[in-house]
Amino acid sequence: MRLRNIPGSREAIAESHWCIQEPEQYKGNWQQVFCSGNPIHIEIGMGKGQFLMTLAKQNPGINYIGIEKYSSVLLRALQKMEEEPLENIRFIRMEAETICDIFQENEIAKIYLNFSDPWPKDRHAKRRLTSRQFFARYNSILAKEGNVEFKTDNRELFDFSLEEVKEAGWKLDGITRDLHRDESMNAGNVMTEYEERFSSMGNSIYKLIASR
Template sequence: MRLRNVRGAREEMLVNPYVIQEPQQYKGHVAVQIFGNNNPIFIEVGMGKGQFITSLAALHPEINYIGIEKYSSVLIRAIEKQEELQLPNLKFLRFDAEYLPDIFAPGEIAHIYLNFSDPWPKDRHAKRRLTSSRFLGLYDQILADGGIVEFKTDNQPLFDFSLESVKESGWTLLMQTRDLHHSEFAEGNVMTEYEAKFSAMGNPIYKLEAVHDKNA
């Protein structure tokens, strides 16, 4: 799907107070220097228009949230939500997930959300999937001991690929379901825009959580 360009979005990223500028300079000190506290940091990679992470930030003021999105035309919608709410524990990054270890120090992140990521259906693009072994390796570099990757999708082939990727990468699967909204894990679930849309169409939602034991 081609993204519609939003006039002025890229320029807004450079001046908006909710967007972290030059994030490399805060590596290892993000919580203190960006949020002014020592609370844990949860990130959403590929957050889209921000409904999910904005809802979480409102529910959990004791956690620092950073939404990461590489497309300015999408990120601008999340910024608009945050400008209305002005949540002190929510910031954004316009950044590519490929460079996460450049902006976060080892152990600096407590939790990573991956929601309805691009499936990259062609086999030759498998390395680009955010649940590939390549990306799991990047997440492992920044997650704290016991840090969790949480993944939701409506794409069965991508979910099957992700389960295999978790196994091959030496991570431990904490939970999985192929029908989240009709499972024991449904309580407390916060939906994304895509999740609400696909669920309303009758599509099952797949979810997994995985952790990597760094001492194994």
């Protein structure tokens, strides 16, 4: 899907208090941004921010960083933050491939991947956020006891992800092919904008939790 460019979105992002400019300078020192020693959770491909903002409200003792590469999408999240500020959340506009340049070893406590781009062509498999190449990146920044949570409505991507978890040498701590009917896996679930839309259409939501 082609995203509509919003004039002035990059300028607005550059001026926003909530969006970190030159994030590389905080590698290993992200607690300086939040002025606390609380654990840091990140969402890669955060969209308009509903999921992460809900978590930030529910968990003031956790710091959240949302990563989004599209300026027009990130702008919507920043507009929401202006309406209801949350000091335990920040955003970065960046490509996911460079996360190891932004975060230090063991710096992140949890990683969320929600309704990621499926990159359906086989030649683009390594670009999928649940590919073994990305799990190698997560291995570099995730704390020893940390984990990755992934949700999607795309069955092919989910099946691919299950295999990639194993190929990456990780283990599956939880798996469901119908999240909203799975009482244990759905406990405390926070829905994204896409999740609300897809589930209202009758689509099954798949979820896995992986750790090392």
